[in-house]
Amino acid sequence: MTVRSAWLLPLTQTREDTRLTPVGTYAPESEIRTRDGVIAGGNPFAATSAGAMSVQIGVGRALVQGTDAQGAYPVTVDAPAVLTFTDGEAQFTRIDSVALRVYDQLFDQAGQNLATVEIIRGTGSATPTAPSMPSACLRLWDVTVPPGASAGTGGIPWSSTLGDRRRFTSAYGGIIPRGYGxxxxxxxxxxxxxxxxxxxxxxxxxxxxxxxxxxPARPMSTRQVTAAPVNQSGAFVDFTAAAWPRITFTVPPSGAVFVTVGGQVSNRSTAASTAWMTWRATGAYTEAHGALNGLSAQAGRVIGTRRVYRDGLTPGGQVTLIPGWNISSNGGTDVFVQDGQLTVEFVQ
Incomplete structure (x- = not known):
């Protein structure tokens, strides 16, 4: 195993180090910090059993962020690394973490300049938690070590104790791949x-x-339950909520919707008699019943729809659409407003 890091003293950075380490991968996390994480591609830093108490960490590349003053270290593992865990606690479960770690004697007390793959040991507990990461350390995997686990007792059950904690990063402007958390x-x-x-x-x-x-938000629609009572004439009348349920919607970010009303309207009382199926809006947007949104017939029957576009609404506002009807007179045959459907479609 070789763990390479660019821009780390002493000044022995080779051409291979420079070619292999992801020097150009810097997704910002703040004004000065870089989002650390694994570089996607294949299955970087894959963990597989290497023995009762040992795990093999595969090859991969990553960025390891230190303090703000340190910056981010490009790191590459170019050959698999085998790590061995200490035996389990006598009584409690313990969670250890496998991590990439950079030691830099300019910023820590370890007295060396080195990039490693290592185990950060946790503490046994009735309710164990993963250990905190030191500076310049990137967690890759959590390993749950059962009480009494050792090579002589069968070791760590790798199929059920590995917790994938790899998070990913990308270059500036790139799409951060899905990872842990x-x-x-x-x-x-x-x-x-x-x-x-x-x-x-x-x-x-x-x-x-x-x-x-x-x-895209799906259209909202409501159907007429009961025909208009046609017991009034000459005025627009709201359907009751029981006769034709209302629609309440949230205005999309575009501030625009299509509203469609359709059904059957008829009035053959006289040659000038009319019947209307309409809607009105209340709430964050208001509009009255009328010719701007209604479906009508004069001296006959119409089966059809009317679709209108409305924009300039306040995004996030609540609007209620209320169906309505109107007849000019009711002294003849075929006077009805029925089979209605009201639909609102959201413009993205």
């Missing part, structure tokens, strides 16, 4: 990551990762 904030507005289910974009104003492109 998604509970981290973005470093700048517009940063991208892979959530495992799709892309997410960091919205600095909202302080949240958001699906990108935004998940």
């Amino acid at each position: 998604l509970a981290f904030n973005g470093a700048y507005d517009g940063q991208y990551r892979d959530s495992g289910a799709g892309l997410e974009r960091w919205n600095a104003a909202a302080g949240a990762w958001q699906a990108y492109p935004p998940t």
Whole structure:
């Protein structure tokens, strides 16, 4: 095994060190810090059993962030490393961690300049937790060591005790691959990551990762239950919520929607008689029943739909659509407003 690190004293950095270490991979985490993590590609730093108490860590490349003053160390492991764990505690379970660690005598007390793959030992406990990482240390795996585990007692059950803690990083502007843990904030507005289910974009104003492109909201629709009573004339009347349920929706970020109303309207009382199926809006956006959004018939029957576009709404606002009807008179045959459907579609 050779563990290589670029830009670490003494001045013996070889051409191979420079070629192998990921010098150009710097995804910011703050004004001065770099997001440390594993460089994706294949299965870097894979862990496999190498014996009852030993694990083999495969090859890989990574960045290991130290203090702000230290900066980030590019590190490469170019041959598998075998690590052996100490025996389990007499009574309690212990969690040890496998980590990449950089020693730099300019910043620590170890007195050496060295990059290693090593075990950070935890503490046995009835409720064990993984050990804290020293500076310039990147956790790769957690290993649960059962009480009394040793080579003579069968060792560590590798199939059930390995916890993958590899987190990934990328170059500036790149998409951070999915790895262990998604509970981290973005470093700048517009940063991208892979959530495992799709892309997410960091919205600095909202302080949240958001699906990108935004998940299209499905249209919302409601159907008329009862025909209009046609017991009034000359005015627009709201359907009761029982006769035709209302729609309440949240305005999308675009501030735009399509609203469609459709059904059957008829009034053959006279040659001038009309019937209307309409809607009105209340809440963060208001609009009255009327010709701008309604479906109508005069001296006959119409089966159809009316789809209108509305923009300039306040994103995030709550709007309620209320279906309505209107007849000019009710003294003849075929006077009805029925079989209605109201739909709102969200513009992304």
